[in-house]
Amino acid sequence: xxxxxxxxNAHEALMADAAAIKGRSLWxxxxxxxxxxxxxxxxxIVLGLISLCAIVAPSLSPYTxxxxxxxxxxxxxSLENGHWFGTDDTGKDMFVLTWIGARVxxxxxxxxxxxxxxxGVIYGATAGYVGGxxxxxxxxxxxxxxxxPLLFFIIILVTVFGRNIYxxxxxxxxxxxxxxxxxxxxxxxxxxxxEFIEAARASGAGPAAIIGRHVLPNVVGPxxxxxxxxxxxxxxxxSYLSFxxxxxxxxxxxxxxxxxxxxxxxxxxxxxxxxxxxxxAITMFCFNFIGDGLRDALDPKDR
Amino acid sequence: xTSYALRRLIIAAPTLFMIVTLSFFMMHLAPGGPFxxxxxxxxxxxxxxxxxxxxxxxxxxxxxxxxxxxxxxxFGPSIIYIDRTVTELLVIGLPVSIKLGxxxxxxxxxxxxxxxxxxALRRNSLTDYAVMGVAMTGIAVxxxxxxPLMSLLFGVVxxxxxxxxxxxxxxxxxxxxxxxxxxxxxxxxxxxxxxQIAILARLTRGAMIETLRQNYIRTARxxxxxxxxxxxxxxxxxxxxxxxxxxxxxxxxxxTGSVVxxxxxxxxxxxRFFIQGAINRDYPLVLGIVVVYxxxxxxLNLIVDLMYGLLDPKVKVE
Numbered sequence: 001x002x003x004x005x006x007x008x009n010a011h012e013a014l015m016a017d018a019a020a021i022k023g024r025s026l027w028x029x030x031x032x033x034x035x036x037x038x039x040x041x042x043x044x045i046v047l048g049l050i051s052l053c054a055i056v057a058p059s060l061s062p063y064t065x066x067x068x069x070x071x072x073x074x075x076x077x078s079l080e081n082g083h084w085f086g087t088d089d090t091g092k093d094m095f096v097l098t099w100i101g102a103r104v105x106x107x108x109x110x111x112x113x114x115x116x117x118x119x120g121v122i123y124g125a126t127a128g129y130v131g132g133x134x135x136x137x138x139x140x141x142x143x144x145x146x147x148x149p150l151l152f153f154i155i156i157l158v159t160v161f162g163r164n165i166y167x168x169x170x171x172x173x174x175x176x177x178x179x180x181x182x183x184x185x186x187x188x189x190x191x192x193x194x195e196f197i198e199a200a201r202a203s204g205a206g207p208a209a210i211i212g213r214h215v216l217p218n219v220v221g222p223x224x225x226x227x228x229x230x231x232x233x234x235x236x237x238x239s240y241l242s243f244x245x246x247x248x249x250x251x252x253x254x255x256x257x258x259x260x261x262x263x264x265x266x267x268x269x270x271x272x273x274x275x276x277x278x279x280x281a282i283t284m285f286c287f288n289f290i291g292d293g294l295r296d297a298l299d300p301k302d303r
Numbered sequence: 304x305t306s307y308a309l310r311r312l313i314i315a316a317p318t319l320f321m322i323v324t325l326s327f328f329m330m331h332l333a334p335g336g337p338f339x340x341x342x343x344x345x346x347x348x349x350x351x352x353x354x355x356x357x358x359x360x361x362x363x364x365x366x367x368x369x370x371x372x373x374x375x376x377x378f379g380p381s382i383i384y385i386d387r388t389v390t391e392l393l394v395i396g397l398p399v400s401i402k403l404g405x406x407x408x409x410x411x412x413x414x415x416x417x418x419x420x421x422x423a424l425r426r427n428s429l430t431d432y433a434v435m436g437v438a439m440t441g442i443a444v445x446x447x448x449x450x451p452l453m454s455l456l457f458g459v460v461x462x463x464x465x466x467x468x469x470x471x472x473x474x475x476x477x478x479x480x481x482x483x484x485x486x487x488x489x490x491x492x493x494x495x496x497x498x499q500i501a502i503l504a505r506l507t508r509g510a511m512i513e514t515l516r517q518n519y520i521r522t523a524r525x526x527x528x529x530x531x532x533x534x535x536x537x538x539x540x541x542x543x544x545x546x547x548x549x550x551x552x553x554x555x556x557x558x559t560g561s562v563v564x565x566x567x568x569x570x571x572x573x574x575r576f577f578i579q580g581a582i583n584r585d586y587p588l589v590l591g592i593v594v595v596y597x598x599x600x601x602x603l604n605l606i607v608d609l610m611y612g613l614l615d616p617k618v619k620v621e
Contacts, residue, residue: 144318149596151559152577156329156589159581236445243447243563244578263451263567267459277448284443 030221033297040293043286050283054102063093065100065251074269086271088261097253098276104254105280108168109235113227115173116234120180121223125211127181128188139185142178150175154237158246165248172237176230183226187219221298228294232287239280255280308609315601322597323590327369330586331362356382356587369590378591383583389591392576397595400572403564404557406492411499411553416546418500419507423542424534426512434504441501446560450494450567457490464490466568491568495560499553506546514542544615551604558596 034040062082063069069083069091077086077094085094127138157171191197192215200214235255241247242256243263255276262273353359356379357368372379378389422434458466463475465487476483514520515538523537562574569575573592580588 144321149555149558149593149600151562152593152596153326153329155562155578155581156326156593160330160584239445240447240563244566245582259448263447266451266455270455273448273451277444280445280448281440281443285439288439288442 030297034293037293037296039289040297043289043293046282047286047290050102050279050286051106054099054106057099058096058103061093061095063096065092065096065253068092074265076269077271077275085275086269088272089265089269094258094272094275097258098255098279101253101255101258101276102279102283104165104248104252105235105238105256105283108165108172108238108248108254109231111169112172112176112234112238113230115169116177116180116230117223117227119174120177121184121216123177124181124184124186125188125215125219128185129192129207129211129215131189131192135185139182142181145178151237151240154241155244155246158241165252168238168241168247172234176234176237180223180226180230183222184219187222188215191215191218225291225295225298228287228291232284235280235283307612308605311605311608315598315605318601319594319597323370323373323594324366326590326593327366327586328362330584330589331365356380373590373594378594379587381580381588382585383579383588384585389587392588393573393591393595395571396573396576396592399570400558400561400565400574402488403491403495403561403570403572404554406488407495407499407557407561408550408554410492411496411503411557412546412550414496415500415503416507416543418504419509419546420511420534420539420542422504422508423511423515424530431508435508438501438504441497442505446494446498447563447567449497450490450564453490453494454568466490491564491570494567495557495564498560499557503546503549503553506549507542510542510545511538514538517541540614544611547607547610547614551600551607554603554607555600558599 058065061084069075069081069087071091072081072083072087073091074089075081075083075087077084083093083095085098087093088097123138123142127135154171154175158168161167188211197210197214200210205213238247238254239256239259242254243260245260247256248254258276259273259280262269262271262276266273350359357365360368369379376390378393381387381389381392384392418434418438422431425431454466457464465476475489476486520533520538523533528537561572562577564570565572565574566578573595576588577592579585580592
């Protein structure tokens with residue numbers, strides 16, 4: 001027992017020594033470069049605030065999403081009556097609507113990207129790893145899909161199968177995975193040639209283990225960059241659908257729904273358009289700054 | 304080159320076939336049909352209607368009929384626009400959409416390209432930051448926000464341009480009757496082009512900066528060539544390559560963007576017919592438009608690839 005404990009102590013001491021002299025990993029370098037990027041850090045902070053507001057802000061207002069304030073229909077933003085962002089043409093509080101919309105828009109952005117990420121990574125890694133004729137056929141299929149006006153397919157899917165929020169996730173995600181698959185496949189092809197993959201194969205690892213343990217961790221960089229750019233794209237796609245009247249349904253709302261309704265009353269009540277549109281634009285800015293920052297931080301070419 | 308173009312055209316056929324098949328089954332396998340909304344119809348009437356549009360036949364038979372007709376260029380009758388064939392509607396909508404899309408594309412290239420070059424030549428100057436700031440805004444603010452704001456400003460407040468009508472109205476049409484016929488298109492085209500202007504400006508700037516770093520540019524400068532000569536004859540050609548390779552996706556996003564723009568500005572283009580058709584389950588109309596759009600995207604991509612092959616000596620098109 002004592003021997004084991006001593007061994008463990010010795011081992012821990014060794015590990016501590018090793019940690020003390022550890023060099024900077026790629027990720028630490030990237031993290032340092034990212035933190036030095038002011039625009040990207042500002043993006044992270046503002047996006048954090050927006051997400052926080054999306055979670056807590058609706059409960060701070062004296063009104064709920066179902067309240068119809070008959071005394072204040074189409075009222076402009078004001079501090080006195082508690083309608084900080086004004087009310088819409090049914091007397092609903094815009095502050096609550098905007099942040100509930102933020103919730104839905106952000107969730108849609110993240111969920112659709114998660115769907116696209118899962119499909120794209122599995123598809124791309126398989127094509128790249130298997131290679132040869134399978135790869136050729138799989139990527140040809142992606143080429144064919146690329147040629148399609150995909151937004152039209154989303155519209156067809158949503159109109160035909162009903163405007164259910166889960167379907168919106170799936171429809172957007174199922175369409176936006178193509179670029180992801182191409183990126184992952186390209187990275188996999190180049191990683192596959194490396195010696196450590198050969199070593200893994202020589203030590204008897206199966207294809208699934210090699211892809212999961214050795215290939216994927218090495219393609220994470222470009223994928224992360226693409227993910228930060230895909231989330232805002234998908235938020236925009238949902239807004240676009242909502243704008244056409246094909247997005248999320250009442251009582252749920254999203255920035256696209258609010259913008260679309262605001263656009264109709266732009267002369268009488270411009271805040272109904274401007275508030276959700278500003279929120280959407282700020283979110284887009286944040287994601288783009290973060291994406292650019294990540295690309296600069298993770299791309300070893302431009303150091 | 305010719306054989307490459309031919310081969311690409313031959314590949315386009317199965318692509319189109321896949322598109323038709325996918326969209327056909329997507330629309331038809333879903334529950335519900337085009338006559339659901341009219342709840343007051345007698346079952347016999349619905350049966351007759353469905354028979355008239357072949358909707359009572361098994362789906363495989365319908366699919367066979369449809370393929371046969373499409374191969375002959377006949378997209379069938381529209382369901383919501385009674386007494387019109389899809390081809391007739393395409394003849395109405397296509398010119399509007401083409402005018403809109405093509406003008407937006409040209410505008411985006413001209414403005415986005417020049418902004419990008421200017422920003423690259425004055426890198427890290429105030430001009431550069433201003434251009435990039437505007438470009439960032441163009442990317443962050445979607446066209447369906449810009450469009451209503453622009454209509455409000457130019458149509459309602461300043462009363463220069465007509466809003467949501469093809470009638471040439473407003474101050475500009477009165478001041479310059481020569482320009483009157485194009486006034487209804489100005490706002491939609493600008494709204495459609497803005498996001499692409501932003502993306503193209505960023506792309507061109509990046510490509511130009513990259514090119515100006517190349518050794519052959521230094522050589523050209525060392526030979527004593529002036530700035531104008533270096534930029535126009537030496538740098539621009541190579542800097543335009545990434546921009547050209549983006550033209551395919553740009554065309555595709557202009558096509559889809561025009562759906563929203565046509566909706567906002569009430570233009571009778573393909574996009575409006577598409578949305579109307581999709582909401583009302585007008586199968587032939589939606590399928591016809593998807594086929595035309597897909598064909599347009601395929602052809603545009605082919606043209607872009609061929610241009611790329613002609614311009615870039617490193618790419619061998621075989």
